[in-house]
Amino acid sequence: MERGPDSPIPAQLGTRNRPRRRPAQPPTGHVFRVDRVRGPAWYAKYRLPDGRQVQRKLGPAWTERGRPPAGYYTKRTAEAWLRDVLDEARRGTLPGMVRTGATFADAAAEWLRYVEQERGRKASTIRDYNSVVNVHLLPAFGQESLEKIDADMIESWLAERLREGELSRRSLQKIVVLLNGIFKRARKVWKLTHDPMVDVERLTVPKRTDIEFYSPEEVHALVRAAANRQDAALFLTGALTGLRMGELLALRWRDIDFPAQTLRVTASYTNGKLGTPKSGLGRAVPLVDEVAQALARLGTRKRWAGPDDLVFVGQRGEYLDDSALRRRFKRARDAAGLRPLRFHDLRHTFGSVAIRTVDPRELQEWMGHSDFSTTQIYMHYKPRADAARRLSAAFGGGDEDDAGLTSNRPARTFVSEQ
Secondary structure, three states, rough: OOOOOOOOOOOHHHOOOOOOOOOOOOOEEEEEEEEOOOOOEEEEEEEEOOEEEEEEEEEEOOOOOOOOOOOOEEHHHHHHHHHHHHHHHOOOOOOOOOOOOOOOHHHHHHHHHHHHHOOOOOOHHHHHHHHHHHHHHHHHHHOOHHHEEEEHHHHHHHHHHHOOOOOOOOHHHHHHHHHHHHHHHHHHHHOOOOOHHHHHHOOOOOOOOOOOOOHHHHHHHHHOOOHHHHHHHHHHHHHOOOOOHHHHOEEEHHHHHHHOOOOOEEEEOOOOEEOOOOOOOOEEOOOOOHHHHHHHHOOOOOOOOOOOOOOOOOOOOOEHHHHHHHHHHHHHHHHHHOOOOOOOOOHHHHHHHHHOOOOHHHHHHHHHHOOHHHHHHHHHHOOOOOHHHHHHHHOOOHHHHHEEEEEEOOOOOOOOOO
């Protein structure tokens, strides 16, 4: 029977020349010992369901009596290791079973694209992510295939960074969070069977117990040493409202409600781009008299005083340069003879002083903290004089009526033990 060029091809003929896929086979393997000059060692050799054969050195063989030290193997422990591997292979969760053809660099690039284009992260956040990936992660893992990276490899790299003092625990914790995101995305895109970050031990990071900030007297000294009236008002506003630098740079006259004694935070100018505040939400902050007066004086200038103009402005009405502002802050700080704190510590000044008189939840709202745990770093600056008085009364050292502990029972006397 003759067929024309448009005649259908029977299914059995259309698949005749296709390569046959090897049917999946149950994983099998065995362990064996090799005697070498440096000493005997145990090896494992096993076949994966797709037919690939893997041979791996487990470690030195233990030939003495008693329990083997860590890292040494007997035949029984080698066989136990192999059983675990074969069980994972049967479940399809063994690292390396899937050939992705992708490297860690591919996965990092995809994650960066994803968080920028699909998750809509801020430009400043993307720049921070790029910096971590390029400076720390690509040199270590960039050319490794995704399926070969395991928890041991990652933990060894983290431990080495700690030993060398290259990065702090807090910095490494942030990198671990980023790695989690990269591998989570990789599992979805390249169908990885196992996420190595699941088995990475969590880093312990000491909680921050102390912060540095200026006293009100030091803030006034800084303001007096400022290079000009605008910088003086900016430093004062930062210390008495808790606004971040980017929020100060984005502040416009329409955001200041003098009659309501309120300053509204609606935007942030960071790394040359205008965006939302760090929390992603706007907020309102009380405008104390001293700041209101300084801003009112600043508003009497001849130009750049309209509702849509910036409060803290460059010579041509543009945004101030943050690097130049930091330099002017340092010059004013040094001229005033103050401790070498950062511009951001003006924000800590506000939090540490305000907590003395306001409710912590109120302070969280004013500072724009999305998580209350961030506000809690200021809690130990909250006065405890009243608590000490009440506790003293509870132990008989004060007026019991004030403590609400009046009782008809006779007072106890504390007697020291001899």
